[in-house]
Amino acid sequence: MIKFLDLQAINNSYEPELSQAIKRVLDSGWYVLGDEVEAFEREYGEYITTQHCIGVANGLDALRLILKAYIELGVMCEGDEIIVPANTYIASILAITENRLVPVLVEPDNGTYNINPLLIEEKITDRTKGIMLVHLYGQNAMHHEIKSLVEKYSLKLIEDNAQAAGAYCGSKRTGALGHAAGHSFYPGKNLGALGDGGAVTTDDGELAEVIRALANYGSSKKYMNDYQGSNSRLDEIQAAILRVKLARLDADNLCRQAIAEYYLENIKHSDIVLPTIGYLHAAKMPGHVWHLFVVRTIYRDQLQHYLSEHGIQTQIHYPVPPHKQKAYRHWETCSCPITEAIHKEVLSLPISPIMCTTDVNKVVEAVNEFN
Numbered sequence: 001m002i003k004f005l006d007l008q009a010i011n012n013s014y015e016p017e018l019s020q021a022i023k024r025v026l027d028s029g030w031y032v033l034g035d036e037v038e039a040f041e042r043e044y045g046e047y048i049t050t051q052h053c054i055g056v057a058n059g060l061d062a063l064r065l066i067l068k069a070y071i072e073l074g075v076m077c078e079g080d081e082i083i084v085p086a087n088t089y090i091a092s093i094l095a096i097t098e099n100r101l102v103p104v105l106v107e108p109d110n111g112t113y114n115i116n117p118l119l120i121e122e123k124i125t126d127r128t129k130g131i132m133l134v135h136l137y138g139q140n141a142m143h144h145e146i147k148s149l150v151e152k153y154s155l156k157l158i159e160d161n162a163q164a165a166g167a168y169c170g171s172k173r174t175g176a177l178g179h180a181a182g183h184s185f186y187p188g189k190n191l192g193a194l195g196d197g198g199a200v201t202t203d204d205g206e207l208a209e210v211i212r213a214l215a216n217y218g219s220s221k222k223y224m225n226d227y228q229g230s231n232s233r234l235d236e237i238q239a240a241i242l243r244v245k246l247a248r249l250d251a252d253n254l255c256r257q258a259i260a261e262y263y264l265e266n267i268k269h270s271d272i273v274l275p276t277i278g279y280l281h282a283a284k285m286p287g288h289v290w291h292l293f294v295v296r297t298i299y300r301d302q303l304q305h306y307l308s309e310h311g312i313q314t315q316i317h318y319p320v321p322p323h324k325q326k327a328y329r330h331w332e333t334c335s336c337p338i339t340e341a342i343h344k345e346v347l348s349l350p351i352s353p354i355m356c357t358t359d360v361n362k363v364v365e366a367v368n369e370f371n
């Protein structure tokens, strides 16, 4: 069987370094906020090319804490609006509502599935304080139109880089394009821990300081609490694991890219739409790190069933859009037809840095023979 994502094999490919890193932390006797987290923050900050990096407990907290810090700093307040793609994983939106800010949903581009930059300006009001830009499936979502809106209306640009670790926008890394970015190290992400983990990257020193305090009970000095914070820290053991995996992230992303290119060249089926690559991909640096390879077809459920019968695991990212979830039932009347159609038709094919050519070929052949 071809697994959708063989995490066991992926993590095995980092041995014995992973076990050595785990043992190093075990033997150190220091498990929270120590040398490993400090070193990882420095290394990941350098990788993303921001001045500050703060390890936190997960990707949702990274986004949630950025917005909370802006509230503490008086940049945003309850009821302010944040522009966010309707077509995203619900975490992007939860981070907004958790802070009693108001998500304003914008439909995606029908090719890249990322937010349609041309539909943003009509949604801007005098309560709009920021844009949450999600690099969905691993593809850079930045666009010159977004940059000019951010400047024109003095908005905060917050990137949800959970799916795009290592991607570029031109010659700049995603995660360093706006005022702050949230990163996730959930095991299945391109840079995955062996458990939960996340980070915030930013060049704003004041913001970084507030986030660091908020993630540690609102305290920057032991037993002195400046904010009503929470406990959202990256563990030493996860930081040590991430340091090992970060060293190979670019190489892993190149393997994903090679598989994606093979799929793009060789999958040929009149009922199946292949992913579109956005306008900045002509640049030398990868604008897409292929966290997911998502095809689209009105026969989605049949294709998934057929591939499963042929021993190929697939997944759906995502079956129900956020505005149709019970959690947001007050948006019942909200209509986002492009987002809704995408959710009915998308299917994610297997892709990972360790997938072998034979398996990639089997997927191509099976998909091409689907009828």
Ligand SMILES: *Cc1c(COP(=O)(O)O)cnc(C)c1O
Binding pocket: 058, 059, 060, 061, 088, 089, 091, 092, 134, 160, 162, 163, 183, 184, 185, 186, 196, 197, 198
């Ligand atoms: C995974 C993900 C998150 C949340 O990250 P966690 O570490 O699972 O909390 C946020 N946004 C997007 C787009 C994601 O894919």
